[in-house]
Amino acid sequence: MNDQQLITTLRQHLDEGLADLPDRVQDRLAMARQKALQQRRESRRQGWLLGHGLLRPALATAILVAALGLTDSYLQGQNEISDMAAVDSDLLIDDLPPKAFSDPGFRAWLEESSEG
Template sequence: MNTNYSHLHQETLQNRFGLRVAARLSSGAEALPHDIGERLRVAREQAVGRRKQPAAVVRRRTASAVSLNGRTATLSFGDDGLGFWGRLASAALVVVMAAGLVAINVTQSDSRTMEVANLDAALLTDDLPPEAYADPGFLQYLKTGSVGTNAPAAR
């Protein structure tokens, strides 16, 4: 059984026992005279004030090194498990993520450039009347790729 667990279990049992004793004493205190009841109440408040507070649960580990500097000593617990290979793997992941972001940016930039170039080529090579350029649906017409297939011959 873990030492911390057994210590906490023991404190829990002590607290339960204390609550049962307090309940029993409280039930019997009603029949006592007033002055004795007041002294018991004051004593109970003092005992509660002195009660040991539960300690915080602390994770215990063994120090890997002790460094001495003059009259002071410092405990070293080492790193959190990231050795050379762990740090190298982390750095490799950062490099791969950066390369991926650059590749996405280049791909999107090339895609936009090709879209604009195709639109310009369609505008420059097609026989369209000047009124077509003023039409609000003209850009949509060019994007759907219908240029040259259903274009009316205006002369």
């Protein structure tokens, strides 16, 4: 007999004996069953991690720390890009010394840049 068959058999036996109980006991059992079902629905809605009171603040804190870390990393990357752009623009705006025009590497870079 597997678990589902055992559950079905037990439920049938309990349902058969229910008719023999006094009305007030039946009412209390029905209320207890409704309460248990409601608690089960709520725990399923909350999920296994959020269902525990202490884990909610810890999870919120972890998410906040992760968001702040990602934001900081993004802003640092943006600052580096801005710094590189400033250096590049300064180099492009500034006058080139005469030696630069005779530099073979500079000449190759100019030819490569004009092709692309």
